[in-house]
Amino acid sequence: MSAARIAIVTSQAGMEWDTDLPLILESLRAEGAAATAVAWDARDVEWGGFDLAVIRSTWDYAERVGEFVAWAERAGGLTRLWNPASVVRWSSDKRYLRDLAGRGVPVVPTxxxxxxxxxxxxxxxxxxxxxxxxxxxxxxxxxxxxxxxxxxxxxxxxxxxxxxxxxxxxxxxxxYLRLVEEGERALVFVAGAFSHAIRKGPVLTESGVIDNARVPHPGVAPYQPSEEELTAALAALAAIPAAEAPLFARVDLVLDESRRPTVMELELIEPNLFLGDRPDGLKRLVDAILAKAGAAGH
Incomplete structure (x- = not known):
């Protein structure tokens, strides 16, 4: 049986800065897969030559969202793309928070x-x-x-x-929910199951300032979510308009004024998964990728 051909989809910035990328590639290769990092907008890529393409660090997508969604739909027609193009389109615009709220998911009022x-x-x-x-x-x-x-x-x-x-x-x-100053919670899920979580410091530390060079994940530390936080995150995942659970997802939570876990964002395109200090999380993701690639070969 030939090795599974897997594209880990990134960007030029991701090639340079994504610390999870080499971990994923190395682990996949150790399992016998032919894994390659490919920028989503690289020219002359034969996406149909891959058994599976996994979107990871396409960090410039928001600047070119129409182009990116069109790429996802095109690539998804040539190979198995995860997360799939329909999920990419839905989650690329935070108006999805309306859908979550309509399904009874606790979200930040928007x-x-x-x-x-x-x-x-x-x-x-x-x-x-x-x-x-x-x-x-x-x-x-x-x-x-x-x-x-x-x-x-x-x-x-x-x-x-x-x-x-x-x-x-x-x-x-x-x-502005002030309890964010106690830390944002980021819960990572792989193939619909909880994997691991972190807590990080607040990002908007100074009022009235637009700082596009700020550190997006300050003070990251391992975190054990409460049952209430897990319930809120799972409710958000259940509201995704897709037939299958996403290959990966990150649910970002903050406590509201009554200390109820509330969804800030549902990250389904290119979230940092904080794998560097979580070999268990890395293994779960790699196993899930290999399972998707195996299914693609049958």
């Missing part, structure tokens, strides 16, 4: 503002309410173009909203 929406000062004030808020685009990665604002900074928040709208971006406005 208002979406579409380009072309006319917001005068009164309308903007109603949008921002009276508390601290977070403003960000609905298509983004790594807290890009994201900032939080205290009530006395709402004029700055309004300018941020208008700036994004003027660039044709859908805007999200959320309350």
């Amino acid at each position: 208002r979406f503002v579409e380009p072309g929406a006319a917001y005068d000062e009164e309308g903007m004030a109603a949008l921002l309410d009276a508390g601290a808020v977070v403003v960000k685009p609905a298509v983004s990665a790594g807290a890009f173009d994201t900032a939080r604002y205290e009530p006395e900074q709402h004029a700055d928040a309004a300018r941020h909203v208008r700036s994004l709208l003027d660039r044709g971006r859908v805007v999200m406005v959320q309350p």
Whole structure:
């Protein structure tokens, strides 16, 4: 039997900075697979020559989301793509939070503002309410173009909203949940089953500042989630519009003011899975990839 041909899909930035990438490749090769790192936008790639393509560190997708989704649909027609193109399309825009909320999943309350929406000062004030808020685009990665604002900074928040709208971006406005300062929880799942979790420090440490060079995962430490946190994360996974569980998923949680676990994001495209210190998590992922590649060969 020939070795399974597996593409681990990345980007130019991923080739340089993804610390999980060499671990995955080495582990797959140790199991006899022909595993190769391939940038999603590399020219002249014969995607049909792979038994399986696994999206991992396509970290520039949010800047070219239409192009990326089109690539996923094209590649998914030539080989088995995980996570699949339909999931990529759905999860590339954080308006999926509406779907999660509609399924009863506890999510951070979110208002979406579409380009072309006319917001005068009164309308903007109603949008921002009276508390601290977070403003960000609905298509983004790594807290890009994201900032939080205290009530006395709402004029700055309004300018941020208008700036994004003027660039044709859908805007999200959320309350700033202060218990995030106790740490975000990131729960990693492989083939639908819980694998491991980390807790990291808050990202938006300074109000009124858009810092696109900030560290996206400060102070990472191993974490054991509570049953309530696992329940919230599993509810989010169950709401994904797909027939099969995703190959990988990361559910980011924060505590609301009543200390209830609340979903911030459901990461299904290129999340950091924090495998460096979790050989058990690496093994689970590699085993799941090999199982998908084996299924592709039958």
